[in-house]
Amino acid sequence: MADALTLRNLRVLRGSHVCVHDVSWTVEAGTVAAVLGPNGAGKSTLLRGIVGLLPAQGSAQVLGRDVATMSRRERARRVAWLPQESALRTAMPVRDVVAAGLFARRSALGGLTENDAGGVDEAMRAVDVASLSTRPFTQLSGGERRRVLLARALATGAELLLLDEPTAALDLAHALRFFDTIRELTRLGRTVVCVLHDLNDALRFSDLAIVLHHGRQVSSGRTRDALTDDVIRSAWGVSQSPDAAARFDLLESAR
Amino acid sequence: MKRTYALWGTLLLLSGAAVAGSLYTGAGDLGDESLRATFLRLRALRTAAGFGAGACLAVAGVLVQALFRNPLAGPSIVGATAGATLGGQLALLGGQGLIAAGVAARLAPEMLVPIGAIAGALFALSALLLIVRGSNDPTHVLLAGFLLSSLFLSIGAFALSLAQDTWELGRAVLSFTLGGVSGRGPGHVAIVATALSAGLAAAMLWAPSLDVLLSGDDEASTLGVDVATTRRWGIVWTAVLSGGAVAVAGNVAFVGLIVPHAIRPFAGVMHRRLLPAVAVAGGLFVVTCDVATRLISVKANMPLGVITGLIGAPLFLLLLRRSQLLGESHG
Numbered sequence: 001m002a003d004a005l006t007l008r009n010l011r012v013l014r015g016s017h018v019c020v021h022d023v024s025w026t027v028e029a030g031t032v033a034a035v036l037g038p039n040g041a042g043k044s045t046l047l048r049g050i051v052g053l054l055p056a057q058g059s060a061q062v063l064g065r066d067v068a069t070m071s072r073r074e075r076a077r078r079v080a081w082l083p084q085e086s087a088l089r090t091a092m093p094v095r096d097v098v099a100a101g102l103f104a105r106r107s108a109l110g111g112l113t114e115n116d117a118g119g120v121d122e123a124m125r126a127v128d129v130a131s132l133s134t135r136p137f138t139q140l141s142g143g144e145r146r147r148v149l150l151a152r153a154l155a156t157g158a159e160l161l162l163l164d165e166p167t168a169a170l171d172l173a174h175a176l177r178f179f180d181t182i183r184e185l186t187r188l189g190r191t192v193v194c195v196l197h198d199l200n201d202a203l204r205f206s207d208l209a210i211v212l213h214h215g216r217q218v219s220s221g222r223t224r225d226a227l228t229d230d231v232i233r234s235a236w237g238v239s240q241s242p243d244a245a246a247r248f249d250l251l252e253s254a255r
Numbered sequence: 256m257k258r259t260y261a262l263w264g265t266l267l268l269l270s271g272a273a274v275a276g277s278l279y280t281g282a283g284d285l286g287d288e289s290l291r292a293t294f295l296r297l298r299a300l301r302t303a304a305g306f307g308a309g310a311c312l313a314v315a316g317v318l319v320q321a322l323f324r325n326p327l328a329g330p331s332i333v334g335a336t337a338g339a340t341l342g343g344q345l346a347l348l349g350g351q352g353l354i355a356a357g358v359a360a361r362l363a364p365e366m367l368v369p370i371g372a373i374a375g376a377l378f379a380l381s382a383l384l385l386i387v388r389g390s391n392d393p394t395h396v397l398l399a400g401f402l403l404s405s406l407f408l409s410i411g412a413f414a415l416s417l418a419q420d421t422w423e424l425g426r427a428v429l430s431f432t433l434g435g436v437s438g439r440g441p442g443h444v445a446i447v448a449t450a451l452s453a454g455l456a457a458a459m460l461w462a463p464s465l466d467v468l469l470s471g472d473d474e475a476s477t478l479g480v481d482v483a484t485t486r487r488w489g490i491v492w493t494a495v496l497s498g499g500a501v502a503v504a505g506n507v508a509f510v511g512l513i514v515p516h517a518i519r520p521f522a523g524v525m526h527r528r529l530l531p532a533v534a535v536a537g538g539l540f541v542v543t544c545d546v547a548t549r550l551i552s553v554k555a556n557m558p559l560g561v562i563t564g565l566i567g568a569p570l571f572l573l574l575l576r577r578s579q580l581l582g583e584s585h586g
Contacts, residue, residue, distance in 0.1 A: 051477050076479030087324075087471025092524050100467045104479030156478070 004029040004160050004191035009058035012049030019045045020215045030186045033193045034202040037212035038236050043195040047162045051081045062160050076104035080158035084165050091136035094148050101155030123154035126181050142169040163194040179205040262521040266535045273542040277302040280549050304439035305545045306538035307447030308504035313537020315496035316511025321465040322489045325396050329512030330497040334379040334403030339501035341407040342375020343368045344414045347428050369446050373498030380490045433558045434505020443503045450499020457492045462526035507560045509567020
């Protein structure tokens with residue numbers, strides 16, 4: 001399978017300070033990959049470096065193309081980014097928020113084509129926000145806002161989705177539904193890289209993982225191989241409980 | 256869709272009434288057949304100048320609020336109108352000298368004030384952008400705008416005192432500083448119409464970028480918006496609109512702040528729907544205020560900015576309070 005994301009000695013900087021050191025990681029197309037690590041490990045910074053929001057050295061390639069050589073619009077068509085917290089504080093209708101995902105695919109003068117409108121509808125249905133279509137963004141709950149922004153990321157049509165704590169504000173059912181959705185997306189050939197805090201979620205839903213600690217790569221590979229007892233102990237300073245974690249499944253009727 | 260029709264119907268109806276009110280209000284007696292055509296012509300030019308200036312300021316207000324992602328921003332709040340006023344004053348002071356010295360030989364004298372006003376607004380907005388760079392704090396923008404406005408007004412007062420040495424120049428600078436659309440001619444209407452059509456067309460063209468920019472620089476950038484270019488051109492067109500309005504009507508405060516807020520609940524926040532409605536509403540607001548200046552004081556001309564200020568200042572305080580309560584931007 002082709003590689004969707006290839007990082008080679010990627011360093012991400014804030015000013016002159018190196019926040020993420022020499023990360024080398026390969027994510028195959030059509031997989032779910034988790035970026036893991038304790039607070040301050042550099043997980044969000046790594047995503048910001050890949051998407052070009054922070055200066056980076058080394059190389060980040062998406063489907064064989066170096067991100068640094070892509071135009072802004074091309075990058076937006078290939079890589080979607082969901083931030084930890086959106087800066088949108090406007091009473092914009094939900095449908096218009098999601099349609100903003102198509103910005104890089106539209107001409108300056110053109111409105112939404114029928115095909116575009118279909119893509120927006122599909123993205124909204126995928127994360128269960130179609131019923132919120134006309135609601136102002138500012139009147140939504142934290143979880144609803146999260147899903148709307150996720151729909152915007154899906155609407156971009158990008159092959160690679162970089163999601164920063166996508167399930168942070170979601171209730172249990174919507175979080176499980178989200179993982180169902182991204183699994184479906186990967187079946188359609190898209191690749192999802194998401195920052196996760198819950199190691200159980202990572203073990204259950206991701207194929208690949210990278211663990212960061214103090215901005216350095218501690219381990220990477222298949223999730224079960226990357227998350228060894230030693231890695232968990234050294235990065236998080238905790239040990240796995242012998243009791244199995246509570247596991248919840250989405251009811252068939254809720255899918 | 257119903258709401259859009261209702262909004263446009265209301266705006267056009269009220270605009271028609273305001274224009275009719277402006278044509279038929281004033282000291283001159285329209286019953287005198289020999290002067291009727293002259294009075295109507297003068298009032299039509301005054302109305303067109305006022306409408307254009309209001310439309311320019313309202314569109315500039317939408318641009319400034321989007322560029323700074325600050326609902327409390329407006330051309331007068333961020334120092335653009337004060338900068339434009341200073342630019343116009345300096346153009347009046349130095350312009351005659353430049354023309355006499357042959358430096359500005361190719362320039363029509365009546366273009367000096369508009370060019371000065373646009374350059375002043377451009378300088379003010381660039382300075383503001385430099386001061387608040389990297390800050391998303393609305394208070395920071397307001398304080399920087401207040402600082403710049405105060406600075407420009409102080410320098411303007413100094414320019415005014417310098418102009419008093421020559422009676423005619425002193426009168427010209429004072430009249431420009433007080434503002435208003437009384438006695439405006441076809442040249443003024445042409446200036447404001449040019450600024451409005453260019454500024455509004457550019458704003459409509461940039462509207463999709465401005466929509467996405469409401470999500471903040473980082474999100475807009477990853478969605479494909481060239482944030483730096485959008486902001487740079489937005490500043491230029493805001494300066495053209497503010498400068499054009501100030502060159503014709505002087506320092507008319509609060510229009511760019513109040514009008515977009517009044518229209519957003521009906522037109523929404525998406526710029527291609529908002530901008531045309533705001534332009535008409537801005538024109539309507541200024542023409543109505545101008546009619547009020549004639550109704551309140553018939554013998555002496557009350558400056559237009561006094562009326563817009565009297566209405567705008569309390570509304571601004573209400574918006575400030577609402578914004579603090581809701582913690583939101585752009586209504």
